[in-house]
Amino acid sequence: MIEATGLRKSYRVGRGRGASTVEAVRGVDFAVRRGEIVGFLGPNGAGKSTTLRMLATLIRPTGGVATIAGVDLLRAPGEVRRRIGFVAQASGTYDDSTARRDLVLQARMHGVTKAVAQELARSAIRAFQLDDFADRKIRTYSGGQRRRLDVALGVIHAPQVMFLDEPTAGLDPPSRVRMWQEVRRLRDEGMTIFLTTHYLDEADSLCDRVSIIDAGRIVAEGTPSALKREISGDVITIGFGTTGAAEDPVGTGVQTATKLLADQPYVHSCEPVDGALRLYVDSAATAIPQVMRTLLDRGVEPGAIEARRPSLDDVFLAKTGRSLEE
Amino acid sequence: MKLVRDTWLVFQQEAGLMVRNPVMVAFSLAQPITYLVLFAPFLKVVMVDRGASSYADAYRIYVPGLFVAMGLFGGLFAGYGLLxxxxxxxxxxxxxxxxxRTGLLLGRALMHVCLNVVQAVVVTLVALPFGLRVHLxxxxxxxxxxxxxxxLSTSISYDIALLVRNENxxxxxxxxxxxxVSLLAGVLIPLVLAPVWIQRVAFWNPFAWATDGMRALFTGQILQTVVWQGxxxxxxxxxxxxxxxxxxxxREVS
Known part of the structure; x- marks a missing residue:
């Protein structure tokens, strides 16, 4: 449904001699199949939104090509617009308007008559359960209600492909779960969905496939479970409390432990994260006693120890050397 | 055809939002009415040598000036809404x-046009009791x-807004x-009272021509060349x- 090759975007910043070029997206290739939910996972500024906005015909790529629902993005942006829906990060509604008014207008902007637009608005209100507040001013809506309206506006013309930019950013947990249900419902109705997120759990539980993007490049791609399987074994996180003594400031525990454990045969790799140490091992059950012995032999007192299965954050850390959660 | 339809669609939406906010509309009328009531009487005194002997004459000189001021400032702040x-x-x-795309912009601009014309009608009605008389x-x-x-002023404001991208x-x-531009158009005090150098500068101010044309209309001289020139x-x-x-x-709005 979506095929992108070498998609690039660079901006010129400043004027005259002080001008420089910022590479927002440095050439990404990916494909999304019909009926899939595919997510771009990455930190803020990684180029997720820029990629999405290029595909949604809002900004022109500096280089590369893309086909959306069989239409060439660069040659026929008008045709692409008929086939796609887009929900931006910013809400895109007037506080003083109402859900019904905006839905009718949105439908009419797609070229239907007033009567058809009103009918489409009615069914959208029903489908997204906006009935209780459809005729109230939008400024009175909760974050979750507003976001549901945004998505309803984006799909009023039943597009084949839907672009969602950070669909649940800033929502409370129940509203997020609700939004995930709506997204799955749209997929079940036959839409192909491409979204961006910086939430690990969202990428993990909502997306069929995930592209991890960092600094304008895709660094890993696959189903969440396949990505996590690349990180074989378990993850052990060791916290280090400080003794409070002047000769042991924060961080020496982590540094010493890194030196001690990095060369141990049972440790695949270790990464200091946020005053703690993450170890990647085959099996936590056999590694933990060994870790304890190694540390205590050298007089290093570990704090809390936690063992778990790898998460997408571990994938991100392995690919970029940084954690998404920082 | 599509442009007309889409412009109308956007206009309806924008105008609908304005109508739902009557307090804003009322406030936007406060300034022209204030000038009308508190400034125009000064003109009667200032212009007495130029044949403005009554309130009716003062308002016949001032109301067209006020229209130009509204025409200028009514649109110049439209860029805020766009931003x-x-x-x-x-x-x-x-x-x-x-x-x-053009419809998105034009519909918005026409909302400002409509709002200002409605305001001008209100101003005219308020000026009637003071003795303003003008051919319909x-x-x-x-x-x-x-x-x-x-x-014009709305699109100038849009130009600036799209170039600077920043409200401040x-x-x-x-x-x-x-x-x-407004002072050099003689919207407050007609340029005939201005020193020669001001008049020379004002010759290059398009809004000065519009003010002259507007005043000629109010004095019933619709056939004066300055009307069609302005x-x-x-x-x-x-x-x-x-x-x-x-x-x-x-061009790439992003």
Whole structure:
């Protein structure tokens, strides 16, 4: 449904001699199949939104090509617009308007008559359960209600492909779960969905496939479970409390432990994260006693120890050397 | 055809929002009414040597000046609305649909035109008890001239807004440009009272021509050359500026 090759975007910043070029997206290739939910996972500024906005015909790529629902993005942006829906990060509604008014207008902007637009608005209100507040001013809506309206506006013309930019950013947990249900419902109705997120759990539980993007490049791609399987074994996180003594400031525990454990045969790799140490091992059950012995032999007192299965954050850390959660 | 339909669609939406906010409309009327009631009487005194012997004469001189001031400032602040719509993602949401880009801009501009013409009608009605008398045909032509002026100032504001992309810079630019242009158009005190050098500078101010044309309409001299000259200048500039702002707007807005 979506095929992108070498998609690039660079901006010129400043004027005259002080001008420089910022590479927002440095050439990404990916494909999304019909009926899939595919997510771009990455930190803020990684180029997720820029990629999405290029595909949604809002900004022109500096280089590369893309086909959306069989239409060439660069040659026929008008045709692409008929086939796609887009929900931006910013809400895109007037506080003083109402859900019904905006839905009718949105439908009419797609070229239907007033009567058809009103009918489409009615069914959208029903489908997204906006009935209780459809005729109230939008400024009175909760974050979750507003976001549901945004998505309803984006799909009023039943597009084949839907672009969602950070669909649940800033929502409370129940509203997020609700939004995930709506997204799955749209997929079940036959839409192909491409979204961006910086939430690990969202990428993990909502997306069929995930592209991890960092600094304008895709660094890993696959189903969440396949990505996590690349990180074989378990993850052990060791916290280090400080003794409070002047000769042991924060961080020496982590540094010493890194030196001690990095060369141990049972440790695949270790990464200091946020005053703690993450170890990647085959099996936590056999590694933990060994870790304890190694540390205590050298007089290093570990704090809390936690063992778990790898998460997408571990994938991100392995690919970029940084954690998404920082 | 599509452009007309889409412009009408956007206009309806924008006007609908304005009507739902009557307090805003009332406040936007406060300034012209204040000037009308508290400033025009001064003119009667100042202009007494020029044959303004009654309130009716003072208002016949001042109301057209006020129309030009409204035409100028009524549109110059329109850029704020465009910037906030851009920031709120409203423009993006519309641009992902097949709606006409020019229609998105033109519909908004026409809302400001409509608002200002309605205000001008209210101002005219308020001025009637003070003795303003004007031929109805001429009055309608003056509304049309006002409409073109608002279209011009709105599109100038859009040009600036799309270039600077920042409310603060827009405010500073609009005020520094708007004040001298309005004073040099003689909107408060007619340019006949101005020193010669001011008159020479004002010769190059398109809005001064519009003011002269507007005043000629109010004194019943619709056939004076300055009427069509002023109108022609405004129509030409409005068309050029609108063309430019729609180019700016259609070019990658991001």
């Amino acid at each position: 906030s719509a851009l920031r709120a993602g409203i423009i993006d949401r519309c641009r992902v649909t097949p709606v006409s 045909g001429n009055l309608l032509v003056s509304y049309a001239l006002l409409a073109v002026m608002v279209l 810079s827009l405010g500073v630019l609009v005020n520094t440009v708007g004040q001298p 109108a022609l200048i405004m129509v030409g500039l409005a068309a050029a500026s609108l063309f430019w702002s729609s180019r700016l707007f259609n």
